[in-house]
Amino acid sequence: MDQRPLGIFDSGIGGLTVVRALHELLPGEKLIYLGDTARVPYGNKSADTITRYSREISAFLLTQNVKAVIVACNTASAYALAALGRELPVPVFGVIEPGVSAALVATRAHRVGIIGTIGTINSGVYQRRLRQRQPDIDITARATPLLVPLIEEDWLEHPATRAILEEYLQPLRLARIDTLVLACTHYPLLKPLLLSLLGRDIALVDSAETCARFVRETLAQAGRLAAADGEQPVDVYLTDLPVHFQEAGERFLRQGLRKVEVVAVDGK
Amino acid sequence: MDQRPLGIFDSGIGGLTVVRALHELLPGEKLIYLGDTARVPYGNKSADTITRYSREISAFLLTQNVKAVIVACNTASAYALAALGRELPVPVFGVIEPGVSAALVATRAHRVGIIGTIGTINSGVYQRRLRQRQPDIDITARATPLLVPLIEEDWLEHPATRAILEEYLQPLRLARIDTLVLACTHYPLLKPLLLSLLGRDIALVDSAETCARFVRETLAQAGRLAAADGEQPVDVYLTDLPVHFQEAGERFLRQGLRKVEVVAVDGK
Numbered sequence: 001m002d003q004r005p006l007g008i009f010d011s012g013i014g015g016l017t018v019v020r021a022l023h024e025l026l027p028g029e030k031l032i033y034l035g036d037t038a039r040v041p042y043g044n045k046s047a048d049t050i051t052r053y054s055r056e057i058s059a060f061l062l063t064q065n066v067k068a069v070i071v072a073c074n075t076a077s078a079y080a081l082a083a084l085g086r087e088l089p090v091p092v093f094g095v096i097e098p099g100v101s102a103a104l105v106a107t108r109a110h111r112v113g114i115i116g117t118i119g120t121i122n123s124g125v126y127q128r129r130l131r132q133r134q135p136d137i138d139i140t141a142r143a144t145p146l147l148v149p150l151i152e153e154d155w156l157e158h159p160a161t162r163a164i165l166e167e168y169l170q171p172l173r174l175a176r177i178d179t180l181v182l183a184c185t186h187y188p189l190l191k192p193l194l195l196s197l198l199g200r201d202i203a204l205v206d207s208a209e210t211c212a213r214f215v216r217e218t219l220a221q222a223g224r225l226a227a228a229d230g231e232q233p234v235d236v237y238l239t240d241l242p243v244h245f246q247e248a249g250e251r252f253l254r255q256g257l258r259k260v261e262v263v264a265v266d267g268k
Numbered sequence: 269m270d271q272r273p274l275g276i277f278d279s280g281i282g283g284l285t286v287v288r289a290l291h292e293l294l295p296g297e298k299l300i301y302l303g304d305t306a307r308v309p310y311g312n313k314s315a316d317t318i319t320r321y322s323r324e325i326s327a328f329l330l331t332q333n334v335k336a337v338i339v340a341c342n343t344a345s346a347y348a349l350a351a352l353g354r355e356l357p358v359p360v361f362g363v364i365e366p367g368v369s370a371a372l373v374a375t376r377a378h379r380v381g382i383i384g385t386i387g388t389i390n391s392g393v394y395q396r397r398l399r400q401r402q403p404d405i406d407i408t409a410r411a412t413p414l415l416v417p418l419i420e421e422d423w424l425e426h427p428a429t430r431a432i433l434e435e436y437l438q439p440l441r442l443a444r445i446d447t448l449v450l451a452c453t454h455y456p457l458l459k460p461l462l463l464s465l466l467g468r469d470i471a472l473v474d475s476a477e478t479c480a481r482f483v484r485e486t487l488a489q490a491g492r493l494a495a496a497d498g499e500q501p502v503d504v505y506l507t508d509l510p511v512h513f514q515e516a517g518e519r520f521l522r523q524g525l526r527k528v529e530v531v532a533v534d535g536k
Contacts, residue, residue, distance in 0.1 A: 038317050039307045044420075049306050049508040118511050146428075149417040152312075160414075160435070163428045240317040243386050266534055 002224040005030035005235075006215070007066030009057045012040035013245070014148070014185035015072030016252035018095070019234055021212035022070075023255075026225070030232040032064050033072075036265070038239035041148060043117025043184075047079040050119070054080035056265045058088055060237075067224060068093060070215060074116055074183045074207060078123035091218070095207040098214035099181050100129045106203035107179040110134060113172035114141040116183030117148070126183055140175040144168045144184075151186045152248065157193060165190070165197055179203040189252070236260045270492040273298035273503075274483070275334030277325045280308035281513070282416070282454035283340030284520035286363070287502055289480035290338075291523075294493070298500040300332050301340075304533070306507035309416060311385025311452075315347040318387070322348035324533045326356055328505075335492060336361060338483060342384050342451045342475060346391035359486070363475040366482035367449050368397045374471035375447040378402060381440035382409040384451030385416070394451055408443040412436045412452075419454045420516065425461060433458070433465055447471040457520070504528045 008019055012035050019033050034057050036042075042050050054076045058069050068091045069084065071077045077094030084092045103112050114126050121143040130137050147168075150161045172180065180202055182188060188206045195202065219225045226232070234257075236249065241262050249257050276287055280303050287301050302325050304310075310318050322344045326337050336359045337352065339345045345362030352360045371380050382394050389411040398405050415436075418429045440448065448470055450456060456474045463470065487493050494500070502525075504517065509530050517525050 038313060044510050044512075045306060045508050046510065122511055146414075146417050146421055146423075149414050153413055155414075160428050160431045163431060167428070240313050242312050242314065243390055244312075 001227045002067045003226050004065050004067035005032045006068055006070060007032050007034070007061030007064060008070040008072045009034040009036065009054075009061065009076075010073040010185060011035070011042035011076065012037050013249055013252050016249060017185050017188050017208035018070065018072035018211055020253050020255075021208045022215065023234055025212050025216050027231045028226050028228040030226070031234045032061065032066060032237070033234060034060060034237045034239075034265070036239050037242050037245070041117070042073060042075040043119050043145060043148065045119065047123075050076055051080040051083055054084060055087070058084055060263065060265045062088070062090070066090060068215070068219070070211065071095065072185055072208070072211065074185065075119040078120050078125045093211065093215050093218070095185065095211045096125055096129065098210035099183065099205050099207040100126065100133065102205045102210040103130065103179050103181050104134055106205060107137075109176070109178045110136060111138045111175060111177045111179075113175065113177035113180045114139065114183050115144045115147070115168065115172075115180065115187065118143045118145055120183050126181060138175065140172050140177060142168055142171060147190065148184065148186050151189050154248075154251065156189055161190075162193065162197070165193065169197060173198070177202070179205060181205045182207060233258055237263045239263065239265055269495045270335045271494050272333050272335035273300045274336055274338060275300050275302070275329030275332060276338040276340045277302040277304065277322075277329065277344075278341040278453060279304050279310035279344065281305070281517055281520050282452065284517060285453050285456050285476035286338065286340035286479055288521050288523070289476045290483065291502055293480050293484050295499045296494050296496040298494070299502045300329065300334060300505070301502065302328060302505045302507075302531075302533070304507050305510050305513070309385070310341060310343040311387050311413060311416065313387065315391075318344055319348040319351050322352060323355070326352055328531065328533045330356070330358070334358060336483070336487070338479065339363065340453055340476070340479065342453065343387040346388050346393045361479065361483050361486070363453065363479040364393055364397065366478035367451065367473050367475040368394065368401065370473045370478040371398065371447050371449050372402055374473060375405075377444070377446045378404060379406045379443060379445045379447070381443065381445035381448045382407065382451050383412045383415070383436065383448065383455065386411045386413050388451050394449060406443065408440050408445060410436055410439060415458065416452065416454050419457050422516075422519065424457055430461065430465070433461060437465060441466070445470070447473060449473045450475060501526055505531045507531065507533055
C-alpha cells in the first residue's frame with residue numbers, strides 16, 4: 001500500500017476528465033492535478049517546447065510527493081512520455097497505450113479512426129503503435145483543432161459544432177471505421193454528439209476512462225494502491241486562473257472544486 | 269531621424285497583420301516581430317499572466333535596440349499597456365487608442381459594436397475609452413473566442429464560420445450598429461465575410477491598420493522616422509515554431525518570410 005497522492009497533469013482543464021475517471025474508479029486515492037493554463041494549449045506547439053513544459057510540471061508534482069505521474073494530455077503523451085519515463089524517479093503513465101489497447105479490443109473490422117490535436121495526429125504515435133500491434137489495421141487519422149475551442153465555449157450540441165464535426169468526420173465515415181479513438185482529453189464531452197452523427201454501433205475509445213483503468217490495474221498489481229479510507233480529495237493547481245474557470249472546471253470534473261490554487265512552474 | 273528598428277509583439281501570429289500594415293506604410297523602417305507562440309493564446313488568460321509575459325517580451329525587444337515597442341495584441345494592450353508605458357525606456361504603442369479614435373470618426377449614429385477575445389471584452393477597456401470620449405455612445409460588445417481558431421484553421425469562408433459569426437453578430441445587428449471594431453489582430457482576415465454578413469454600409473475598424481497609421485504619425489511628429497533607404501527587412505522571432513507556421517505566417521503577412529528564428533523569452 002502507498003498512501004502518497006497521484007499526480008496528474010494536462011495543458012489545461014481537459015485532463016480533468018481523467019481526474020474524474022480516476023476519482024470514480026479509485027475514490028480512496030488522493031489526487032493532485034496541475035493544469036498548465038498559463039501556456040495552454042499544447043496541441044499546435046512543438047515537441048521541444050512540450051517536452052520542456054512537461055519536465056517543469058513533473059518537477060512541481062514531485063515536490064508534492066506523488067507516487068506516480070499521469071500525463072493526462074495526448075499531445076504531451078505523444079511527445080514527452082519517453083523522456084519523462086527515463087528521467088523521473090516514479091512510474092509515469094500516459095493516455096496513449098491504454099487507448100491503443102482499448103481500440104484493438106473494440107474493433108471488429110480492424111478499421112479504426114483517430115481524432116486529436118495537430119500535434120497528436122502529426123506525431124504519428126497512435127498510428128505507429130496500432131500498426132505495431134495489429135499490422136493489417138486500416139487507420140484513418142484526422143487533426144480536429146477546432147474541437148477544443150468549441151468544447152471550451154460549451155457548444156456541445158450547437159449546429160456549428162455539428163457542421164464542423166460533419167466535415168471532420170467525412171474521411172472517417174468513408175473509411176467505414178467501426179471504432180473511433182478520442183485522442184484528446186477534451187473530447188469525451190462530445191460523446192453524445194459523436195454517437196448521434198456516427199450511429200450507436202460505433203465504439204468510442206475514451207482515453208480518459210481507459211487511462212484510469214490502466215492506472216488502477218497497474219497500481220493494484222504492484223501493491224501500490226492506497227488503503228481504502230473514505231473518499232479522498234482532488235486538489236487542483238493551475239498556472240493561471242482563466243476567466244470562467246470555476247464553471248468550466250466543474251463541467252469537466254462533474255463535481256464541485258474544493259481547492260484551486262495558482263502556482264508558477266516556469267521558475268518565476 | 270532614428271535608424272533603430274521598431275519592435276512589435278503579439279501572443280502569436282495575428283500581430284503580423286500589424287507588421288504588414290506598418291511595412292506597407294513605412295517600408296523604410298526595419299521591423300522586428302516577436303510572436304509568443306510557445307504561450308499563445310493570451311485571449312482567455314489573466315491580467316497578471318499577460319502582464320508578466322509582456323514584460324518578458326519587451327525585455328527581449330530592448331536587447332534588439334528597438335526605438336519603440338508596439339503591442340500588436342488587443343488582449344496585451346488591454347491589460348499590460350499601462351505597465352509597459354511606465355516601465356520601458358522607449359515609447360510604447362498599443363492597438364486600442366487608435367481603434368477607439370477610428371471608431372469615433374467612423375460612426376454616424378453613435379452605435380458601435382466590438383468583437384474580441386474574452387480577455388479584451390471583459391477588460392472593458394474599449395467600452396470605457398469610447399464612453400469617456402463620446403458619453404452618449406451606444407456600445408454592444410461580444411466576446412468571440414472561436415474566431416481565432418477558425419482563422420488559424422484557414423476556414424475564412426467556411427459555412428461553419430458563417431454560422432458561428434451569424435450567432436455572434438446577432439446582438440450587434442439587433443443594436444443596429446453602423447461601425448464594428450475588430451478588436452483582435454486576427455480578425456482582419458475575416459473582413460470579406462463580415463462585409464457579406466453585415467452589408468457594405470458597415471464601417472469595419474481594423475486595429476492593425478489604425479495602429480500602423482498612428483505609429484507613423486507619432487514618429488513623424490517626433491522626427492523619429494528612419495531615413496528612407498530602400499525597403500527594410502522584417503525579422504520574425506517566435507518562442508516556438510508551430511506546425512504549419514510558414515504558410516500561416518505568410519497568409520497573415522501577405523509576403524514571404526525571410527528570417528524566422530526561435531528564441532526563449534522566459535529565461536530558459
